[in-house]
Amino acid sequence: xxxxxxxxxxxxxxxxxxxxxxETTSEQLVRACLERIEAREPVVKAWAHLDRNLALAEAxxxxxxxxxxxxxxxxxxxxVGLKDIIDTADLPTECGSAHFRGRRPAxxxxxxxxxxxxxxxxxxxxxxxxxxxxGQRGTTNPxxxxxxxxxxxxxxxxxxxxxxxxxxxxxxTGGSMLRPASYCGVYGYKPSYGRISRKGVFVISRPLDHLGxxxxxxxxxxxxxxxxxxxxxxxxxxxxxxxxxxxxxxAEQPEPAALKLAFVKGPPWAEAESYLAPVMAHxxxxxxxxxxxxxxxxxxxxxxxxxxxxxxxxxxxxLASYYLDYHDQxxxxxxxxxxxxxxxxxxxxxxxxxLAGSLNHAVDQLxxxxxxMITASxxxxxxxxxASTGNAIFQRMWTLIGVPxxxxxxxxxxxxxxxxxxxxxxxxxxxxxxxxxxxxLAI
Amino acid sequence: xxxxxxxxxxxxxxxxxxxxxxETTSEQLVRACLERIEAREPVVKAWAHLDRNLALAEAxxxxxxxxxxxxxxxxxxxxVGLKDIIDTADLPTECGSAHFRGRRPAxxxxxxxxxxxxxxxxxxxxxxxxxxxxGQRGTTNPxxxxxxxxxxxxxxxxxxxxxxxxxxxxxxTGGSMLRPASYCGVYGYKPSYGRISRKGVFVISRPLDHLGxxxxxxxxxxxxxxxxxxxxxxxxxxxxxxxxxxxxxxAEQPEPAALKLAFVKGPPWAEAESYLAPVMAHxxxxxxxxxxxxxxxxxxxxxxxxxxxxxxxxxxxxLASYYLDYHDQxxxxxxxxxxxxxxxxxxxxxxxxxLAGSLNHAVDQLxxxxxxMITASxxxxxxxxxASTGNAIFQRMWTLIGVPxxxxxxxxxxxxxxxxxxxxxxxxxxxxxxxxxxxxLAI
Numbered sequence: 001x002x003x004x005x006x007x008x009x010x011x012x013x014x015x016x017x018x019x020x021x022x023e024t025t026s027e028q029l030v031r032a033c034l035e036r037i038e039a040r041e042p043v044v045k046a047w048a049h050l051d052r053n054l055a056l057a058e059a060x061x062x063x064x065x066x067x068x069x070x071x072x073x074x075x076x077x078x079x080v081g082l083k084d085i086i087d088t089a090d091l092p093t094e095c096g097s098a099h100f101r102g103r104r105p106a107x108x109x110x111x112x113x114x115x116x117x118x119x120x121x122x123x124x125x126x127x128x129x130x131x132x133x134x135g136q137r138g139t140t141n142p143x144x145x146x147x148x149x150x151x152x153x154x155x156x157x158x159x160x161x162x163x164x165x166x167x168x169x170x171x172x173t174g175g176s177m178l179r180p181a182s183y184c185g186v187y188g189y190k191p192s193y194g195r196i197s198r199k200g201v202f203v204i205s206r207p208l209d210h211l212g213x214x215x216x217x218x219x220x221x222x223x224x225x226x227x228x229x230x231x232x233x234x235x236x237x238x239x240x241x242x243x244x245x246x247x248x249x250x251a252e253q254p255e256p257a258a259l260k261l262a263f264v265k266g267p268p269w270a271e272a273e274s275y276l277a278p279v280m281a282h283x284x285x286x287x288x289x290x291x292x293x294x295x296x297x298x299x300x301x302x303x304x305x306x307x308x309x310x311x312x313x314x315x316x317x318x319l320a321s322y323y324l325d326y327h328d329q330x331x332x333x334x335x336x337x338x339x340x341x342x343x344x345x346x347x348x349x350x351x352x353x354x355l356a357g358s359l360n361h362a363v364d365q366l367x368x369x370x371x372x373m374i375t376a377s378x379x380x381x382x383x384x385x386x387a388s389t390g391n392a393i394f395q396r397m398w399t400l401i402g403v404p405x406x407x408x409x410x411x412x413x414x415x416x417x418x419x420x421x422x423x424x425x426x427x428x429x430x431x432x433x434x435x436x437x438x439x440x441l442a443i
Numbered sequence: 444x445x446x447x448x449x450x451x452x453x454x455x456x457x458x459x460x461x462x463x464x465x466e467t468t469s470e471q472l473v474r475a476c477l478e479r480i481e482a483r484e485p486v487v488k489a490w491a492h493l494d495r496n497l498a499l500a501e502a503x504x505x506x507x508x509x510x511x512x513x514x515x516x517x518x519x520x521x522x523v524g525l526k527d528i529i530d531t532a533d534l535p536t537e538c539g540s541a542h543f544r545g546r547r548p549a550x551x552x553x554x555x556x557x558x559x560x561x562x563x564x565x566x567x568x569x570x571x572x573x574x575x576x577x578g579q580r581g582t583t584n585p586x587x588x589x590x591x592x593x594x595x596x597x598x599x600x601x602x603x604x605x606x607x608x609x610x611x612x613x614x615x616t617g618g619s620m621l622r623p624a625s626y627c628g629v630y631g632y633k634p635s636y637g638r639i640s641r642k643g644v645f646v647i648s649r650p651l652d653h654l655g656x657x658x659x660x661x662x663x664x665x666x667x668x669x670x671x672x673x674x675x676x677x678x679x680x681x682x683x684x685x686x687x688x689x690x691x692x693x694a695e696q697p698e699p700a701a702l703k704l705a706f707v708k709g710p711p712w713a714e715a716e717s718y719l720a721p722v723m724a725h726x727x728x729x730x731x732x733x734x735x736x737x738x739x740x741x742x743x744x745x746x747x748x749x750x751x752x753x754x755x756x757x758x759x760x761x762l763a764s765y766y767l768d769y770h771d772q773x774x775x776x777x778x779x780x781x782x783x784x785x786x787x788x789x790x791x792x793x794x795x796x797x798l799a800g801s802l803n804h805a806v807d808q809l810x811x812x813x814x815x816m817i818t819a820s821x822x823x824x825x826x827x828x829x830a831s832t833g834n835a836i837f838q839r840m841w842t843l844i845g846v847p848x849x850x851x852x853x854x855x856x857x858x859x860x861x862x863x864x865x866x867x868x869x870x871x872x873x874x875x876x877x878x879x880x881x882x883x884l885a886i
Contacts, residue, residue: 206797233808236801317790346756349789354649358679
């Protein structure tokens with residue numbers, strides 16, 4: 001076990017292969033992750049709940065299965081972190097809120113069951129902002145502890161970036177998956193709407209809530225997402241076939257034809273940092289003729305407001321009871337967010353929901369001409385300070401319309417902090433989006 | 444032209460075949476329809492706008508194309524009626540309202556273009572209630588002029604039932620397609636949501652509005668629906684492949700296995716006439732072991748209210764300007780309907796929209812076990828009197844969730860009036876629903 005001090009840096013695909021080949025054990029890997037956490041947690045503060053003994057017991061059980069010649073799932077023995085809005089029967093789930101202090105769900109969320117069935121070891125629960133909204137809980141950016149890791153999936157992104165765990169689950173209702181991926185320099189993936197079950201996950205907004213995954217490579221994202229994208233009758237917004245065979249998509253020999261990518265700045269770029277345009281231009285230069293500037297105007301100009309309307313109505317609809325009955329247990333910014341939707345009219349909500357349909361249609365039309373849209377994953381580097389988790393505006397439109405998005409850590413800002421390249425596909429076109437990402441990474 | 448007096452009774456499929464074979468002409472058929480209208484219109488009052496010369500000119504042009512050996516579309520020379528909420532560039536479109544008196548749209552609706560491209564002759568515009576809502580315009584039931592034909596697609600259903608025209612288009616936002624089909628004893632079909640373009644059709648509710656078709660046989664429904672179910676980028680709620688190859692589905696040799704049908708009474712049966720249960724039981728007896736009683740409870744109990752919420756919000760959202768600015772031009776019942784949605788909260792609308800998603804899911808689950816659901820198309824026979832167009836409650840849930848429905852004129856009430864058998868499928872399962880209907884008709 002001499003190499004324990006670097007085992008935690010292995011990719012998840014490599015870990016799974018090494019465990020299956022008997023080259024390492026799950027216990028060695030989990031110990032390496034726990035040691036990394038012990039060393040770095042005082043600075044990073046990524047974990048809400050850890051139970052070392054429980055994780056090690058799961059790892060040893062996984063190793064016993066290997067020794068016994070059992071059939072192994074795709075994540076056999078691989079440690080995974082879970083955002084603390086995802087129910088676990090054997091660890092607390094507090095949703096980042098004092099209101100839920102000590103809460104122990106009776107059952108695992110569907111995604112937790114799927115992970116266990118695939119052989120994963122649940123390493124622990126990662127810190128989330130309160131109710132996955134704005135009130136942050138002190139997690140820092142592993143690249144610079146003076147900066148935010150982003151939110152609301154703060155702990156999941158930071159833990160993967162800091163190699164405390166190779167894989168973690170997060171969620172996105174506004175910009176909570178891809179913004180932390182961008183700030184922390186990890187790979188992030190928010191699938192098409194309705195592809196990962198939300199049964200057993202704290203509900204913020206049924207039409208907006210998505211689960212997603214963090215990893216340190218595209219192959220690792222595909223590995224875990226394939227395990228999670230399974231139809232679950234208990235999530236009423238899932239339909240029929242959810243799987244996208246992403247691992248197969250990234251393993252294919254790429255098409256020889258050139259890519260055709262639409263570089264979209266769209267309305268949110270007004271809020272970008274001044275250095276973002278040259279940083280992005282520098283990256284896009286490397287893609288040459290494969291990138292075409294496309295202006296998103298017209299109905300796209302109303303997209304962010306429409307997201308805000310659906311979000312605000314959802315917050316009042318789903319969280320009003322916490323606000324009304326337990327106001328004193330909530331952070332001030334959480335109460336403000338919940339209150340915002342109280343006065344919105346049904347007509348305004350209907351207009352926003354209809355706009356989402358129109359935008360989806362417009363994206364379908366546009367992506368009849370391009371392989372994917374490409375833009376930045378955030379308005380700039382992770383900002384200094386922990387009071388705010390940063391600006392979600394580069395995600396909100398895509399969350400509203402439920403299209404798949406990927407963040408690839410391919411750019412660097414003026415302070416040496418990572419900035420993600422965001423790829424956007426059409427709803428249901430997740431495998432194609434991974435194919436595009438694979439090709440970008442090969443360039 | 445000696446047989447002109449019965450030509451109007453031919454089925455559309457037979458008309459198209461006879462025209463293509465040179466056995467009859469479109470002009471003969473159109474003249475037969477116009478003669479029937481002349482004889483019966485004073486009683487039935489099905490037509491809002493007719494232009495005999497225009498229809499005959501179209502028919503003669505169709506005949507010239509046959510004579511010239513042109514390639515013929517599937518509806519070549521066949522007359523079709525259009526509910527007067529569907530825009531036509533060469534006939535007025537008044538939406539049943541004094542407010543739109545004399546309105547002449549500049550362009551054809553997409554469905555009108557599709558019909559013309561398929562060779563159809565637009566015979567005229569049929570009477571609709573005001574704004575396709577409640578305020579009826581005097582159309583009577585061809586089987587008994589003392590009874591309503593139903594609404595809002597009153598004229599289209601009555602005209603097809605009276606053999607004034609073999610095919611007609613209607614629309615359904617509540618129960619406006621299948622209830623008139625049931626009352627008038629014709630075949631009616633409301634496809635899955637998003638399968639027929641609504642561009643150029645009066646908007647009542649974007650999430651609820653469906654176009655549909657009337658005919659005197661299942662094959663005829665398939666013939667015209669296949670022409671109409673074509674993707675149109677101008678209707679933002681259409682996606683990808685809309686066609687269902689219904690004519691092919693009904694032409695196939697049926698599967699030998701027995702059907703498995705779920706007889707659903709569900710919450711609305713509380714409003715059924717007392718004779719409906721025995722009438723339905725008598726029909727279902729003929730299907731023997733193929734029918735299973737299934738109770739729709741739980742969330743289904745809230746479906747009709749949820750439809751009402753979405754409908755009311757839609758009416759205020761889309762029609763408030765008519766109500767506010769042209770109140771004196773509207774019928775009293777129209778104003779009342781529009782006013783109803785004014786006070787509904789966004790949370791209530793969101794809950795209704797979410798319930799629609801859950802119901803769709805529940806139907807998917809149920810129809811994993813059955814070929815289709817079966818029930819009545821209306822609460823009973825067409826009621827006496829013209830003040831009301833009857834009760835839409837047997838459609839409203841299915842309209843809300845956008846599943847395909849068919850009405851087959853296979854039952855008769857105690858006064859000898861027709862009652863439809865309603866078949867309900869899963870969203871996108873239109874071809875399978877036609878296969879089931881074909882088999883019921885063969886029994």
